[in-house]
Amino acid sequence: MVCNSLQKYYNETMIAKTTHINDTKNLVGSLPAVRYTEPQYLYIAMANARCPNAELFIKEGDHVNSCQVIGMRHAAFFDQPIHATCSGTFVGLEKHYHRNGKLTDFIKIENDFKDTLDPSVKQRTPEEIAALTKDDMTEIIKNCALVGLGGSSFPTYIKFQTNKPIDIILINGIECEPYITADHRLMLEFPRRVIDGIKYAMQAFKCNKAKICIKSKYKDIKQVYEQVLKEYENSGIEICCVKNYYPQGWEVAMIKEATGIQLKPGELPSNRGIMNFNVSTMVGLYKAIKYNMPVIKRFITITGDGIKNPMNFRVRVGTSVRDLLSQYCGGYINPDKDKVFIIGGPMMGNSVPSDDIIITKTVTSIIILDKEDYVEQPCVRCGSCVLSCPVHLEPVQIMNAVKSLDKERIKMLNPLRCIECGLCAYSCTSKIHVTDYIRRAKVFAKL
Numbered sequence: 383m384v385c386n387s388l389q390k391y392y393n394e395t396m397i398a399k400t401t402h403i404n405d406t407k408n409l410v411g412s413l414p415a416v417r418y419t420e421p422q423y424l425y426i427a428m429a430n431a432r433c434p435n436a437e438l439f440i441k442e443g444d445h446v447n448s449c450q451v452i453g454m455r456h457a458a459f460f461d462q463p464i465h466a467t468c469s470g471t472f473v474g475l476e477k478h479y480h481r482n483g484k485l486t487d488f489i490k491i492e493n494d495f496k497d498t499l500d501p502s503v504k505q506r507t508p509e510e511i512a513a514l515t516k517d518d519m520t521e522i523i524k525n526c527a528l529v530g531l532g533g534s535s536f537p538t539y540i541k542f543q544t545n546k547p548i549d550i551i552l553i554n555g556i557e558c559e560p561y562i563t564a565d566h567r568l569m570l571e572f573p574r575r576v577i578d579g580i581k582y583a584m585q586a587f588k589c590n591k592a593k594i595c596i597k598s599k600y601k602d603i604k605q606v607y608e609q610v611l612k613e614y615e616n617s618g619i620e621i622c623c624v625k626n627y628y629p630q631g632w633e634v635a636m637i638k639e640a641t642g643i644q645l646k647p648g649e650l651p652s653n654r655g656i657m658n659f660n661v662s663t664m665v666g667l668y669k670a671i672k673y674n675m676p677v678i679k680r681f682i683t684i685t686g687d688g689i690k691n692p693m694n695f696r697v698r699v700g701t702s703v704r705d706l707l708s709q710y711c712g713g714y715i716n717p718d719k720d721k722v723f724i725i726g727g728p729m730m731g732n733s734v735p736s737d738d739i740i741i742t743k744t745v746t747s748i749i750i751l752d753k754e755d756y757v758e759q760p761c762v763r764c765g766s767c768v769l770s771c772p773v774h775l776e777p778v779q780i781m782n783a784v785k786s787l788d789k790e791r792i793k794m795l796n797p798l799r800c801i802e803c804g805l806c807a808y809s810c811t812s813k814i815h816v817t818d819y820i821r822r823a824k825v826f827a828k829l
């Protein structure tokens with residue numbers, strides 16, 4: 383049991399730590415996303431974390447169309463087509479940093495600025511769309527290589543393959559990590575694409591109810607959707623405002639808040655008649671079903687205390703972050719200081735040693751911070767990490783078990799339930815990278 387005064391101290395400390403970040407987040411989220419869709423070069427990843435192998439169907443000097451299949455990624459249980467995201471010439475492979483934090487081969491395409499679409503891209507009529515079954519849509523999104531665009535990168539077609547009856551579809555527009563506002567802008571700038579995507583998902587699952595989950599503080603989104611949903615009579619889609627805390631975007635927390643259903647650890651939402659998707663994935667679904675088009679553009683946030691002008695962008699997949707930093711973000715505030723580059727959110731993202739980063743379709747944000755040198759202090763047993771853990775683990779105990787290599791105790795402390803939200807490290811009084819210990823504990827627990 384934790385005493386109330388300790389809980390109060392913890393809450394106040396966390397509020398003070400996050401106020402500045404939230405000010406930045408609110409400012410960036412209130413400005414329209416800058417369009418940067420015609421860079422000279424685009425870079426498409428060969429392999430990725432889920433698909434470690436890939437083959438190329440083109441050779442240097444070949445002309446490619448936008449959306450053309452130019453290769454295939456291979457995973458243990460599925461293949462994933464690789465699409466060109468502009469028309470132009472394949473000039474070779476180059477290594478850059480991938481979202482997974484590793485230097486990876488990228489297919490470099492010189493943009494011809496003609497945006498010639500591949501013949502496979504074609505608009506379906508409303509009648510053709512209305513006739514599509516779940517199996518038809520599954521095939522379409524498999525060919526379009528649609529994945530969870532909130533960062534999970536899980537193939538969407540596999541979620542579509544469930545045979546479980548679905549009673550409700552939940553759309554995750556919560557975007558709860560600090561700093562990130564890319565989904566916020568997407569929702570404000572393309573509400574009809576979001577809603578049409580949700581309608582296609584509802585058609586596939588023969589489901590007549592959907593909730594778009596957002597944080598209660600996003601009154602601008604609520605207002606826009608309440609207005610636009612009037613155009614969709616009896617759609618069964620509604621806005622659902624959830625609490626304003628991290629990690630409210632974690633699917634278990636979102637489902638509990640939106641439906642009252644508490645999933646058991648490891649339980650699939652579909653077991654309870656629930657299907658959930660990120661809001662960007664719904665726009666990807668809209669493009670795939672309506673135009674037979676893969677994801678070639680996306681919204682991203684580039685922000686953090688290290689750069690002069692944090693902002694949101696709509697870019698082609700394959701854009702170099704360096705282009706955006708130099709042309710739009712005004713460069714670094716303190717160019718002489720070392721930087722921390724994080725791909726994804728500051729709590730769950732991957733850090734890389736340089737800004738030589740390429741936007742893949744699952745990159746939601748790049749956070750750039752001035753590096754602060756600090757030394758981990760000994761644990762003072764304050765209990766902050768325990769108080770902060772949303773899955774009620776005891777991070778400090780897990781850390782101690784890892785340090786003493788006590789495998790039995792590690793297993794007993796259940797580290798596999800950790801969702802890697804990063805809160806234990808963020809809240810640690812002694813600045814210990816507690817989450818790193820939990821990750822190591824997971825490896826031990828699987829042995």
Ligand code: SF4
Nearest residue numbers: 771800801803804806
């Ligand atoms: S990273 Fe894991 S152990 Fe740490 S607070 Fe989050 S869920 Fe708990």
Ligand code: SF4
Nearest residue numbers: 761762764765767810
């Ligand atoms: S690991 Fe950090 S947060 Fe947890 S008890 Fe020790 S000092 Fe406190």
